[in-house]
Amino acid sequence: MAISFDDGDSLYNFVVRDGYGVKGMVDxxxxxxxxxxxxxxxxxxxxxKARSYDRSPIDxxxxxxxRRSQAVELIAEAAETVGFFQVVNHGVPxxxxxxxxxxxxxxxxxxxxxKAVYRKGVSPTPYVKYGTSFMPKIEKxxxxxxxxNMAYTTDADALEFWPNECKKVALEYLKPSISIVRKLTTxxxxxxxxxxxxxxxxxxxxxxxxxxxxxxACPNPDLTVGVGRHSDMGMLTVLLQDGIGGLYVKIEEDxxxxxxxxxxxxxxxxxxxLVINVGDTLEILSNGKYKSAEHRVRTTSMQSRVSIPVxxxxxxxxxxxxxxxxxxxxxxxxYREVMSEEYMKNYFANAHGGKNSLDFALINSSCSxx
Numbered sequence: 611m612a613i614s615f616d617d618g619d620s621l622y623n624f625v626v627r628d629g630y631g632v633k634g635m636v637d638x639x640x641x642x643x644x645x646x647x648x649x650x651x652x653x654x655x656x657x658x659k660a661r662s663y664d665r666s667p668i669d670x671x672x673x674x675x676x677r678r679s680q681a682v683e684l685i686a687e688a689a690e691t692v693g694f695f696q697v698v699n700h701g702v703p704x705x706x707x708x709x710x711x712x713x714x715x716x717x718x719x720x721x722x723x724x725k726a727v728y729r730k731g732v733s734p735t736p737y738v739k740y741g742t743s744f745m746p747k748i749e750k751x752x753x754x755x756x757x758x759n760m761a762y763t764t765d766a767d768a769l770e771f772w773p774n775e776c777k778k779v780a781l782e783y784l785k786p787s788i789s790i791v792r793k794l795t796t797x798x799x800x801x802x803x804x805x806x807x808x809x810x811x812x813x814x815x816x817x818x819x820x821x822x823x824x825x826x827a828c829p830n831p832d833l834t835v836g837v838g839r840h841s842d843m844g845m846l847t848v849l850l851q852d853g854i855g856g857l858y859v860k861i862e863e864d865x866x867x868x869x870x871x872x873x874x875x876x877x878x879x880x881x882x883x884l885v886i887n888v889g890d891t892l893e894i895l896s897n898g899k900y901k902s903a904e905h906r907v908r909t910t911s912m913q914s915r916v917s918i919p920v921x922x923x924x925x926x927x928x929x930x931x932x933x934x935x936x937x938x939x940x941x942x943x944x945y946r947e948v949m950s951e952e953y954m955k956n957y958f959a960n961a962h963g964g965k966n967s968l969d970f971a972l973i974n975s976s977c978s979x980x
Contacts, residue, residue: 615644622646622746629726631742631756633718633914636826643830649751655835655908660858660874667696667883673793685794686801693888693903694859694877700884702786702850707882710783711852713776714916717758718824720775728758728773735771737761744838749961754834754909755825762818780820787848787884787920791815794846794886802896804935814891815845815922817950823917825856828909836907838962842889843953844923849885851877854915857885860904860964890953890968891923894945897932904964926951930971945971 615621615635621644624630635644665688672681688695717725727733728740738760743753760772760780768781792811799806806814825836836856851857857877861870877885893902907917924930931947932940948971956970 613638615640615646618646625742625752626746628722629729629740630722631725631740631824632754633756633824633826634722636828640829643754643828643833647752647754648833649835649838653751653835653838654832655858655874655906656832657858657876657908660876663692663694663859663875663877665695667698667880669699670697670701670790670793671699673797682797682801686798689798689888689892689900691863691901692859692861692875693901694885694905695887696877696880696883696885697790698880698883700786700790702783702790702884704882706779706782706786707850707884709779710776710850710918711916713779714822714824714918717773717775717822718756718916725756725758737763737767737771738773744840745958745961753837753962754828755823755836755907757824758822760820760822762820776822780822783850783918784818784820784920788815788818788922790848790884790886791846791920791922795892798892798896798900799933802899802933802936803939804933813928814895814924816925816928817844817921817923819921821919821921823907823919824914825907825909825916826914828911831909831911834909836909837905839904839906839964840962841902841904841965841967842887842921843891843957843967844889844921845892846922847885847887847889848920848922849887850918851879851885852915852917853879853881854910854913855879856908856910856915857917858906858908859887862901862903889921889923890957890965890971891930891950893968894930894948894971895933895936897936897940898944899936902965902968906962923954924950926954944973946973 613624668684728738740758742756855878858874861873888900888902890902892900928950932943937943957967
């Protein structure tokens with residue numbers, strides 16, 4: 611197949627429109643990164659300048675025993691400062707974690723035409739979307755990543771419409787991950803002095819997705835990014851990394867005797883652990899108490915890697931605003947009320963750009979609407 615990756619239009623058609631993805635391009639043989647993927651210098655990731663996240667993972671089994679208050683304190687402190695933390699004894703079986711990574715590799719290892727049937731605009735189901743990068747039509751530089759996104763509605767829909775290569779194990783991974791989110795949401799609300807009933811929590815985490823990311827080995831990782839700087843739009847994200855790593859989080863505020871504002875830290879994978887991070891919705895609900903952290907992903911020249919996040923967020927018709935109890939305490943609301951659907955439309959109308967997505971709801975922001 612004669613494809614010129616030096617020609618931007620030819621590359622775009624091959625990778626995006628025809629569904630070959632980054633993997634299809636790499637499989638044809640590359641000795642350098644095409645110009646379309648070269649990031650501006652200030653967007654590249656210098657892993658030598660990043661610190662390692664050295665906090666121990668939080669043992670979630672402590673929540674069911676006499677050390678519950680200690681665990682709650684650790685979780686809340688992480689959510690209020692870094693916006694990221696790792697957990698163990700979380701309830702997702704190790705064999706499921708390993709199987710879902712294997713299934714992801716099997717899906718992306720298929721011939722391009724098998725994956726391309728799920729690309730945007732032609733997918734036979736609204737529950738599955740296969741693609742590459744984030745918003746390739748408007749990005750100045752593409753991200754070195756392919757993905758398949760699976761929306762959850764019911765078990766029956768997942769088993770009928772999700773790809774055969776991964777649907778069963780993806781569902782087995784999703785269910786306990788949602789239990790983690792429900793448990794963490796409840797305790798983080800309690801720390802704010804707010805009690806939410808089960809139906810309200812269902813509304814706040816009713817939108818659920820399993821995303822499988824595939825980052826092919828890259829000939830020039832210093833010039834590219836796997837995922838650009840961004841925050842997640844939802845409540846809480848549960849992330850499964852493989853053993854290669856490459857996740858970096860930006861420190862938003864100085865932390866006493868620890869990290870400094872603006873520093874980047876690598877969240878290195880820990881066997882058996884899951885990564886939890888705060889999303890924009892939780893930051894809005896908490897009136898800024900909990901931090902939706904800016905993060906990004908580096909590529910590697912050593913070997914391909916996968917990551918599998920579970921995203922949770924409010925259903926489209928839900929209103930998002932700071933909780934009244936928190937506003938009363940803070941004496942000011944930092945975010946306006948927005949519909950979840952409006953927030954999502956704005957989020958997916960822009961390329962990754964740090965935490966700019968939050969400006970849509972921030973009071974006194976030029977992006978907010980009265």
